[in-house]
Every structure is written in structure tokens, then in C-alpha cells.
Amino acid sequence: MKDSAVKKIAVLTSGGDAPGMNAALRAVVRTANYYDIHCYGVREGYNGLIHNDFLKMGPRSVKNIINQGGTILRSARSKEFMTKEGRQTAYENCKQLGIEAIVCIGGDGTFTGAKIFNEEFGIKVIGVPGTIDNDIFGTDNTIGYDTALNTAMDAIDKIRDTATSHNRVFFIEVMGRDAGFIALNSGLATGALDILIPEKKDSADDLFANFLKAEKTGKSSSIVVVAEGEKLNNVYELAEKAKEKFPDYDIRVAILGHIQRGGSPSCADRVLASRLGYGAVTGLMEGQNCVMAGMRSNELVFTPIEEAIKKHNEINQDLLLISEILAI
Template identity: 50%
Template sequence: MRDIERIGVYTSGGDAPGMNACLRAVVRTALANDLDVMGIRRGYEGMIEGDFVEMDRRSVSNIVQTGGTVLKSARSPAFMNPEGRARAMRMLKEYKVDALVAIGGDGTMRGANILHDEHDIPVVGCPGTIDNDLYGTDTTIGYDTALNTAIENIDRVRDTADAHNRLFLIEVMGRDAGFIALNCGIGGGAEMVLIPETITEMEVVKERLLSLMSAQRRSTIVIVAEGDELGGARGIEKALLDDSDFNDIDLRSTILGHIQRGGSPTASDRVLASRLGVGAVESLLDGHSEVMVGLVNSEVKLTPLRNVWGRKKSIDYDLLKLTQILS
């Protein structure tokens, strides 16, 4: 194995709170091990365009608490084909980058995987995505923050729902996975949770809602994952409005949307991001590659990149049962 003297680090895909804390840990761990660090701006797009910037201790001062990513992120259609990746590799060589730390989600890991396969550059991934849908880590960087942002705002909606005894549909993020919705349902004290992992009959939903609304003469909150097969909050709202049984019910829906992507990371996300950033650099130095660092049962673990994006991470079905007991 060749020696590593200079690493490159980048953030890619959807940004997530804690990416900056992770970047800080990567940079400082690398410097503490006498490595040079190049920041690659705007993910794979910047890699292809040679948008590189040297990082020192000060470049990552005072960012542990910030949302977004100081290295920016971008989509890169050019990286989708072999020519783009070859160009990226030429840039990495030009800048004498010996190894990579990739911070991002599913697509980022897949990109790192293929770059390694085609060009044999050592690469270690860090799971940064609010969706928590990466195999190989109990939670991803940004997920805890997104959850808290969602719940804080669900609390606000419940204030106004309660004031009017309303039925409220609240849509949270999660195109393919119900992690955020499920935990928001429990933490937000919701009466029902609809997620992509389970198929729900619209008739069952209606019946349950009518029974809840008549029983309690109070507000009722339904959390809907954006990827739920009934069509998100708007889809369900439409179906309910079309049903005359719901004529007398004061119904509203709201989509929390992009606010869930930003904000100062929580304590838990900062510590997770820091541990994984340190772990990524130490793994590279130990000769590992084509792996993602994750936290599994409170310990740093490595998982082959191929499994990270190839396998489906399951929600905890016990939690689903919980929402029924508690509502």
C-alpha cells in the first residue's frame, strides 16, 4: 500500500446538519497525523472542475455549531459517466490527493464506490443525511437534528390544532424511509403515523380518524412521511375532503419541508459527526478503504461501501406498535 500524505475531503448530495462538525474532525485529525488536507468544494462537480482549497486548523474554526456545509454541495451529472470520473481522477492526481473522505448519503457512497473501483484511490465514507436510510450505522449525521426540528414545529402546530379541535396532517421528510415520521409520531404525541414501509388502506385511515375525532372532541395529529404511498399530506387531504363524512371536520394540512435540512446540529449529531470524522481518517491510516464508518451499538464500525447503498435499512417495527398503544 502506498503512503498517504494528502487527503481530499468533500460533502455531496443533500446537505445535513453536522456535516461541518464532521469536516472539522476530518481536518484536525489529518493535521494531527501530519497529513495535508485539500477541501474539494461542491462535491463531485468540484472534483471534476478542480475546485480545491487547502485546509488548515483555522479553516474549520467555529463551524462545529453550524448547519449546511462550508464546502458546499452540488449535483454532478458529469460524474455519472466514466469520462467525468476520469477527469475527476486527473484532478486528484494533479493536486496530489492520495486518499478521500466522502461525507454524504446514498448517492455519495455509491459515487465513492465506483471511483475507487475504476481508479483505485483509497476512500472512506461518512454517513451524512437527515434521512437515516444508510445501512451500516445506527444513525446518520443530521438525522437527530432533523427529528428535533420537526418535533419542535409539530409542537407549534399542536398548539393551534388544540385551540380549534382540528384534524391536522403534518408531512415530514422521508421519500423512501419512515424513520423521521415514526419517531416524530411518538415524540410528537401523534394519533397516527403513515410511512412508506407499510401499506395502509385509505378506508382504515378514515374509519380510525372519524372514531378519534368523535371520541375525544379534541385535536388529532397525523404524521405523514412524504414518501407514503397514499400521496403525502396533500394526497390524504384530498381523499378526506372528497368524503362527505369529513364535511364537518375542521381539517388542515402542512408540509414542514426544507426547514428540516438546516439549523444548528444537536449535541448528539455533533458528537456523532466528530467521532465518525476522526474514525474516517484513522481508518484510512490503518489501510482501510472502500468502507463507510458508522456507529453501531455505540462503537465505530466499518461497512463495505457496496453494502451501505445496496442494502435496505429497516425501521424498528416495535416503534410502530408503540404509536398505537400511546395514541
């Protein structure tokens, strides 16, 4: 690795927190230290850039955090940074410290802010995808997705125990905003009768047909996994419609909510975060700018931030078919 032209960098976490953000932060700080690059942490995302909330970080600043969920730098969605004045103040603060590049750990909102900041003021930026939704183009998985998936699976397994004990139908809402990755994979992993996601055209009639099929095959309890961004209806309305159609069913609703965001990151997320944090720093050293570090087919790749924002990971159609075949 050649000597880096970049001598001072900052790192921030922004948007919704995701398990593994701390592991990524640790990797950025320690990789920078290894290559004699000064590293500053920014508290509360882009707000910290505006309010001059920088913290000089070294190897000991990030001890014992690889296993922690959330983010020790804290995160925020900054309305102030959305204004030209806010970004101007952020730039002045970076300039004062001599910061030449920023590693931005977050999702598409974080990357949009980074791209605009780079275009306006020329400070180099590199993105690290940290979001449980797994909806960022340019990486097979985002940091936090695997942990959220396992959290959802564990919760659904527990709900299944009560569903089978009482012959109940549970409608379970999982997170993922406008992406159905958590719903599809956790639904497949837990044997859900049906999985409702924004990426496919769902209908109440298809759902009810599945209930009838399940009845014929002797199923006495069922799990339906619903992505929070499902366009058909929200989870309560779906349960209400099902109750009208099947008045004899004991129907319940469970919303898993923010438990999916928290918790100690899985091994996969810790390794992914470590590789991407390292990749972000070495990418900057090699002259990369306005790109996102990602892993595709187990190789480190850099995708222009514009592409990462505009395009989206696509749902695996095979998984949809498999989930339908195995559900009955």
C-alpha cells in the same frame, strides 16, 4: 497509531446537506493535521473534483463551524461525475495534487459515486453517512437525523397548539424521501393520531377507523404525520379524502419541507459527526478502503460501501405498535 501510508487526502460533502456536515469536516481536517496528513477540501462535491476546486485546509480553516448547519464546502449533485469523462478529469486533478484518498460525506448517491471512482481509478475512498433520512445501512444514526427529528418535533408541537385551539385535524408532511424514520419518531414524540410511512401498508380505511376511535374517546383535534415517500397518496390527496369522509372536520395541511435540513446541529449530531470524521481518517491510516464509517451500539464500525448502499436500516416494529397504542 502507526505512521500512515496515506499522506494526502481530500474531503468533500455531496448530495443533500445535513446538519453536522461541518462538524464532520472539522473532525476530518483536524484529525488529519494531528497525524501529519495533508488535507484538501473540495468545493461543491464531485463537481469540485472535476473543476479542480481544491482548498488546502488546516486546523484554522475549520474554526467556529462545529455549530453551523449546512456545509461550508457547499454541496451539489454532479451530473458530470456520472460520466466516464467527468471521472477521468476528476482523477487527473487528484493525481496532479498527489491525493491518495477521499473522505466522502453524504448519502447513498455520494457513496455510489465514490465506489465507482475507486473501482475505476484505485483512489482510496471512505464514506461518512451525512443525511437527515437515516436510511443508510451500517450505522445506527446518520449525521443530521437527530437534528431534523428535533426540528420536525418542534414544528409539530407548534402546529398542535393551533390544532387544539380550533378543533382542527392537521396532515403534516415530513421529509425522509423513501424512509419513514423521521415520520415515525416525530409522530410518536408528538402524540400523532396516525403515522403514515412507506415501510408499512397503510390504508385510508385504517386512517378513518382511527378518526372514529378518536371521536369516541373524546378527541377534538388530531395530528396525522405523513412521510413524503408515503405510497398511499400524497398529503393533499389524503386530506381531500378525509374531508369527503368527514365533512364536518376542519382539515388543514402543513408541509414542513426544507426547514428540516437546516439549523444548528444537535449535541448528538455534533458528537456523532466528530467521531465519524475522526474514524474516517484513522480508518484510512489503518488501510481501510471503499468502506463507510458508522456507529453501531456506540462503537465505531466499517461497512463495505456496497452493503451500505444496497441494504437499508429497518423500521423498529415495536415503535409502530407503541405509537398505535398511545395514539388514542
